[in-house]
Amino acid sequence: MIESKRIKTGVLGLDEILGGGFVPNTVNVILGSAGAGKTIFSIQYLLKGIDEGDKCIFVSFDMDEKDLIRTTRSLGWDEVENYIAENKLSVNKFFAENVSYVNNDLLNLLMSESNAKTRIVIDSFTPMISSLNFESRNDVNWFFNKLREIGTAVITIEEPLNGDLGAASVSLPLFLGDCAIHLKNIGYGEAFSRTLRVIKHRSSWHAEGVFPYRILDGIGIYVEGVDYLKGEKERIDVDEILEELGMKRRDVDSKLMERIERVAKSASRTARNAIIDLLTKPE
Numbered sequence: 001m002i003e004s005k006r007i008k009t010g011v012l013g014l015d016e017i018l019g020g021g022f023v024p025n026t027v028n029v030i031l032g033s034a035g036a037g038k039t040i041f042s043i044q045y046l047l048k049g050i051d052e053g054d055k056c057i058f059v060s061f062d063m064d065e066k067d068l069i070r071t072t073r074s075l076g077w078d079e080v081e082n083y084i085a086e087n088k089l090s091v092n093k094f095f096a097e098n099v100s101y102v103n104n105d106l107l108n109l110l111m112s113e114s115n116a117k118t119r120i121v122i123d124s125f126t127p128m129i130s131s132l133n134f135e136s137r138n139d140v141n142w143f144f145n146k147l148r149e150i151g152t153a154v155i156t157i158e159e160p161l162n163g164d165l166g167a168a169s170v171s172l173p174l175f176l177g178d179c180a181i182h183l184k185n186i187g188y189g190e191a192f193s194r195t196l197r198v199i200k201h202r203s204s205w206h207a208e209g210v211f212p213y214r215i216l217d218g219i220g221i222y223v224e225g226v227d228y229l230k231g232e233k234e235r236i237d238v239d240e241i242l243e244e245l246g247m248k249r250r251d252v253d254s255k256l257m258e259r260i261e262r263v264a265k266s267a268s269r270t271a272r273n274a275i276i277d278l279l280t281k282p283e
């Protein structure tokens with residue numbers, strides 16, 4: 001179901017996969033190995049926010065304003081320099097050795113820079129939690145709750161080169177985040193070398209499967225293969241289905257009818273078939 005109040009990601013093709021975008025006041029984890037496009041994703045997210053009048057905050061442990069301007073220029077986003085000057089985008093470099101996830105400086109900064117509509121990026125979160133163990137779950141949860149209060153956050157996580165996703169520094173944010181997206185760079189040549197997959201999206205629909213993406217000069221990450229999702233969309237007229245089946249509303253149990261009305265909202269061919277099954281094949 002596409003809900004109206006979503007946070008547009010700014011990544012072409014991704015909102016369709018997420019059912020409209022991120023859910024407001026959530027922590028969204030972007031997992032990917034070196035060069036997968038995590039930083040580019042983060043910047044696209046913030047640029048979209050600036051377009052929509054949101055306050056945008058970029059926190060990094062390896063990039064300062066100059067580094068960010070250099071990266072964004074190489075993709076054709078020359079406006080970033082002006083956004084920083086106009087205070088629409090605040091860029092904050094922290095030194096990982098001075099910061100822990102419960103660091104007050106970081107939270108104070110985020111709170112003082114925020115307003116009613118704030119987009120936060122922490123790129124990457126890994127240096128802050130690389131030494132964590134599973135007992136730190138409550139601390140990370142506490143920090144994520146603070147981020148949710150302040151705004152809608154995107155945090156990036158480095159995928160270990162050996163592909164081990166079981167380490168606490170990877171699995172804790174994946175467990176505790178509201179949405180997790182995996183950017184994978186397989187590196188087998190052009191066609192299918194980069195793929196995006198939504199691992200989870202709490203309290204929202206999301207498309208299953210992997211989607212190829214490219215990094216394009218001037219655009220950034222561009223997710224392909226989402227057209228079929230639009231093709232899947234179909235308005236569902238429950239009364240019409242009932243008529244086709246020769247049934248009347250009053251013959252259907254009211255609880256079942258409520259369920260059917262909910263399913264109908266997802267407006268897809270699959271949902272239509274499921275409704276027919278619910279009506280014709282009682283459990």
Ligand SMILES: Nc1ncnc2c1ncn2[C@@H]1O[C@H](COP(=O)(O)OP(=O)(O)OP(=O)(O)O)[C@@H](O)[C@H]1O
Pocket residue numbers: 032033034035036037038039040041074075158215216217218
């Ligand atoms: N102008 C461009 N045109 C096409 N591709 C580009 C361009 N600029 C960067 N890229 C691609 O984007 C990749 C870098 O993306 P990004 O910096 O977002 O990765 P990352 O996941 O943040 O990596 P790291 O873990 O090193 O921080 C490069 O490896 C390159 O493949």
Ligand SMILES: [Mg+2]
Pocket residue numbers: 038039040123
């Ligand atoms: Mg990066």
